[in-house]
Amino acid sequence: MAREQLNSTAYNWNGFAGRQELAVALAGHVAGRLTKAIAERGTGLLAVSGGTTPAKFFAALSAIPIAWDKVIVTLVDERFVPASSPRSNAGLVAANLLQNAAKAAQFVPLYHEAIDIRDAAASDDAALRSLPWPLDVVVLGMGPDGHTASFFPDADDLATLLDPSSDRIVLPVHAASAGEPRLTLSLARIVDAGFIALHIEGEDKRTAFDSAVAPGPRKPIRAVLDAALKPVEVFWAP
Numbered sequence: 161m162a163r164e165q166l167n168s169t170a171y172n173w174n175g176f177a178g179r180q181e182l183a184v185a186l187a188g189h190v191a192g193r194l195t196k197a198i199a200e201r202g203t204g205l206l207a208v209s210g211g212t213t214p215a216k217f218f219a220a221l222s223a224i225p226i227a228w229d230k231v232i233v234t235l236v237d238e239r240f241v242p243a244s245s246p247r248s249n250a251g252l253v254a255a256n257l258l259q260n261a262a263k264a265a266q267f268v269p270l271y272h273e274a275i276d277i278r279d280a281a282a283s284d285d286a287a288l289r290s291l292p293w294p295l296d297v298v299v300l301g302m303g304p305d306g307h308t309a310s311f312f313p314d315a316d317d318l319a320t321l322l323d324p325s326s327d328r329i330v331l332p333v334h335a336a337s338a339g340e341p342r343l344t345l346s347l348a349r350i351v352d353a354g355f356i357a358l359h360i361e362g363e364d365k366r367t368a369f370d371s372a373v374a375p376g377p378r379k380p381i382r383a384v385l386d387a388a389l390k391p392v393e394v395f396w397a398p
């Protein structure tokens with residue numbers, strides 16, 4: 161049961177007492193949305209984030225018996241590292257989501273070996289173009305710096321990444337604070353999703369979110385809230 165519910169025009173705040181409770185609730189919402197999409201158009205398209213936060217949510221979602229063979233899973237963003245790296249978002253998804261019932265899902269990765277990340281982004285862009293857009297569900301994360309997807313505040317060409325009218329699906333990212341180059345879905349594809357969830361945990365992220373929605377310099381997460389066609393569902397636990 162949600163501990164608190166706060167609403168604004170840009171987001172709904174779903175606060176939980178604990179992280180496991182949040183994981184189960186978020187998994188239930190996502191499974192419900194995918195089931196609805198499968199009933200309506202025969203397939204469900206899900207984009208998930210990486211990092212440290214989603215493991216419990218992935219485990220809960222993987223156990224829900226929906227028609228996973230009709231679900232396509234891809235990533236919101238990826239570090240430019242192979243799946244064997246502990247930094248790989250694909251590796252996290254393989255170990256935690258593509259298990260149990262969800263083993264039957266099709267996974268479309270973003271990382272491909274390439275000399276130049278721009279080539280990897282261009283070939284991802286072409287490959288992902290054949291998916292059944294728009295996304296039915298996107299689950300975003302957020303860093304304490306207000307980045308979401310790989311929209312880092314110090315990214316080169318942030319305006320291109322955050323262009324809501326971009327035709328690109330996947331873009332390369334270079335940001336000093338990111339650790340390594342990244343591949344990310346464009347803002348345009350994220351905000352077009354049927355259900356947009358933001359999964360954040362801890363007091364530092366609550367503070368970061370509160371400051372991102374307060375008047376002041378626009379953090380990348382704010383660009384998503386501003387461009388989304390429907391309120392973003394924020395799932396938070398301490």
Ligand SMILES: O=C1O[C@H](COP(=O)(O)O)[C@@H](O)[C@H](O)[C@H]1O
Nearest residue numbers: 209210211212213237301302303
């Ligand atoms: O680098 C990334 O960070 C964000 C947030 O990660 P977390 O470890 O603070 O949960 C994540 O959403 C993104 O997918 C990832 O590439």
